[in-house]
Amino acid sequence: xxxxxxxxxxxxxxxxxxxxxxxxxxxxxxxxxxxxxxxxxxxxxxxxxxxxxxxxxxxxxxxxxxxxxxxxxxxxxxxxxxxxxxxxxxxxxxxxxxxxxxxxxxxxxxxxxxxxxxxxxxxxxxxxxxxxxxxxxxxxxxxxxxxxxxxxxxxxxxxx
Amino acid sequence: xxxxxxxxxxxxxxxxxxxxxxxxxxxxxxxxxxxxxxxxxxxxxxxxxxxxxxxxxxxxxxxxxxxxxxxxxxxxxxxxxxxxxxxxxxxxxxxxxxxxxxxxxxxxxxxxxxxxxxxxxxxxxxxxxxxxxxxxxxxxxxxxxxxxxxxxxxxxxxxxxxxxxxxxxxxxxxxxxxxxxxxxxxxxxxxxxxxxxxxxxxxxxxxxxxxxxxxxxxxxxxxxxxxxxxxxxxxxxxxxxxxxxxxxxxxxxxxxxxxxxxxxxx
Numbered sequence: 001x002x003x004x005x006x007x008x009x010x011x012x013x014x015x016x017x018x019x020x021x022x023x024x025x026x027x028x029x030x031x032x033x034x035x036x037x038x039x040x041x042x043x044x045x046x047x048x049x050x051x052x053x054x055x056x057x058x059x060x061x062x063x064x065x066x067x068x069x070x071x072x073x074x075x076x077x078x079x080x081x082x083x084x085x086x087x088x089x090x091x092x093x094x095x096x097x098x099x100x101x102x103x104x105x106x107x108x109x110x111x112x113x114x115x116x117x118x119x120x121x122x123x124x125x126x127x128x129x130x131x132x133x134x135x136x137x138x139x140x141x142x143x144x145x146x147x148x149x150x151x152x153x154x155x156x157x158x159x160x
Numbered sequence: 161x162x163x164x165x166x167x168x169x170x171x172x173x174x175x176x177x178x179x180x181x182x183x184x185x186x187x188x189x190x191x192x193x194x195x196x197x198x199x200x201x202x203x204x205x206x207x208x209x210x211x212x213x214x215x216x217x218x219x220x221x222x223x224x225x226x227x228x229x230x231x232x233x234x235x236x237x238x239x240x241x242x243x244x245x246x247x248x249x250x251x252x253x254x255x256x257x258x259x260x261x262x263x264x265x266x267x268x269x270x271x272x273x274x275x276x277x278x279x280x281x282x283x284x285x286x287x288x289x290x291x292x293x294x295x296x297x298x299x300x301x302x303x304x305x306x307x308x309x310x311x312x313x314x315x316x317x318x319x320x321x322x323x324x325x326x327x328x329x330x331x332x333x334x335x336x337x338x339x340x341x342x343x344x345x346x347x348x349x350x351x352x353x354x355x356x357x358x359x360x361x362x363x364x365x366x367x368x369x370x371x372x373x374x375x376x377x378x379x380x381x382x383x384x385x386x387x388x389x390x391x392x393x394x395x396x397x398x399x400x401x402x403x404x405x406x407x408x409x410x411x412x413x414x415x416x417x418x419x420x421x422x423x424x425x426x
Contacts, residue, residue: 001316002353003388004380009324011376017324018331035361055320062296063169063288069193069280094169120197121240121273143356149362150369159373 001051008160009052012042015062016056031135037061038143040082040106044098045156047086054078073116081109096148103140108134169229171289176405177219178290182299184406185287188413192283196276197416205275211416212282221289229285230278237277293325294398297340302400315390323379327396331372338367 019036036056042049042074058157092098106155113128150156172178177185192208199205214298216226250265250415266388287296301318339349 001313003383004377006316006320007323007380007383008373008376010320011327011372013320013333014327014364015372017328018335018368021328022335051320055317055324059321059324063293070283093188100198121245124239130231146358146362146365148300150365153366154373 005029005051007050009049012039012049012052013053013055013059015039016053017060020056020060031053031131033135033139035139036141037136038147039076040140040145041099041102041143042087042156043082043085044147045151046100046160047089049156050086050160052084053082056085069120070113070116073112075108076148077109077112080112085110095151096144099144099147099155102145103137103144106140107137169225169285169289170292171221171225173220175218175220175290175292177286179405180290180409181378181402181406182291182295182398183303183400184409185291186296186299186303188409190282191285191417192279192414195420196279196426199276199420201423201425203331204280205272207416207419207423208279209275209412210314212279216282217288219290221286225286225289226282229289230281232272233277237274239272240273240277241411244273254288294322295311297325298396298398298400313390319390327372327375330336330375333366334371334384335364335368 016039018035019039020034022035034088039049039056040054042053048097054075058075061074081102083106085098087104089098092101109127109135111129113132114123114125117123117132118125152153193210196208199208245262245266248258248266248269249261249263251263251268253261254264254267255262291299297318300321301314304312304314304317342360343349347360347363349357351357351365352360
């Protein structure tokens with residue numbers, strides 16, 4: 001891996017964790033609003049951001065008492081969703097359309113987390129899917145204009 | 161914000177649990193998370209609880225740190241318990257409130273799931289309470305080493321992890337500075353409708369991203385200028401070593417597993 005890609009991704013992961021630490025109070029009951037999930041959109045601009053996002057999820061989960069439990073499933077959910085977005089990027093050329101598709105992919109894939117919670121704590125699957133998906137969808141939908149605006153100023157695809 | 165500058169919840173100490181090899185801790189916790197789901201009788205839960213509490217006491221981590229870690233989880237535990245009260249319809253009817261009926265099966269299942277939840281959180285947080293992030297990174301690098309054979313970039317992953325752990329405090333300070341600077345210019349992060357608050361995130365994120373990318377570029381340049389190249393042939397500053405205590409813990413844990421499988425019902 002190119003050193004610049006490696007370091008940039010490390011910093012993206014650090015940013016993911018930092019924003020998640022600041023946004024911690026934003027967990028309403030079991031609807032969790034994980035603000036840095038909007039960074040998932042980065043992969044739309046350049047697929048090299050994949051590593052940074054995954055590492056961010058991994059470390060955040062590793063060091064939070066609740067996150068440790070869904071270390072495997074949480075990382076798996078991100079990996080699968082990001083790979084689907086990278087695949088979709090071949091067919092969808094419009095940035096906003098791809099971000100919207102990405103939001104839907106991530107929201108849909110929350111069933112992985114719901115399945116895990118169902119398995120571990122016997123929580124009802126559909127209800128859990130709904131509550132986890134609501135949080136994910138909200139953050140990623142709000143993230144579309146934000147990341148789009150950020151990209152206009154920073155040009156993400158050239159930075160990695 | 162300064163209190164949260166250290167990622168994770170590491171509490172310095174010199175107890176047996178602190179001194180264990182991080183690989184031992186990760187392995188045992190991994191298996192613990194797995195076997196908790198096999199407990200289904202009072203005794204089997206009891207064995208696991210004794211193991212968790214003993215580890216907690218021997219770690220000499222002050223109880224308030226552990227309770228602090230549990231704060232965000234209490235609600236979920238209570239919520240899960242109540243949910244099981246309503247959903248499970250097994251056993252005898254014990255309580256009747258207009259349209260809601262509560263069964264003994266619901267109480268038992270709710271309690272069992274709560275204990276399971278509690279045990280998992282307790283044991284997993286013990287890892288980050290007694291192990292520094294750097295030790296965990298070293299352990300992960302070492303444990304993933306076999307994956308090198310299939311060309312998985314283990315060293316790169318560990319390096320990335322160390323770099324990002326190193327920069328979290330820096331970025332936290334940066335965020336603090338930026339949000340104060342923007343607040344002094346009149347950005348309101350806390351009040352107003354959701355739409356406005358979402359917009360207020362942009363003037364926070366732009367400088368944060370700029371600064372992160374700038375640091376990344378500087379670091380990458382410094383590394384390239386010094387001719388950095390990855391894992392092959394490099395020696396380590398910190399060497400991991402399995403000691404007597406580690407072996408003892410493995411044996412003890414094997415006993416716990418054996419008793420668990422002996423006392424659970426099939």
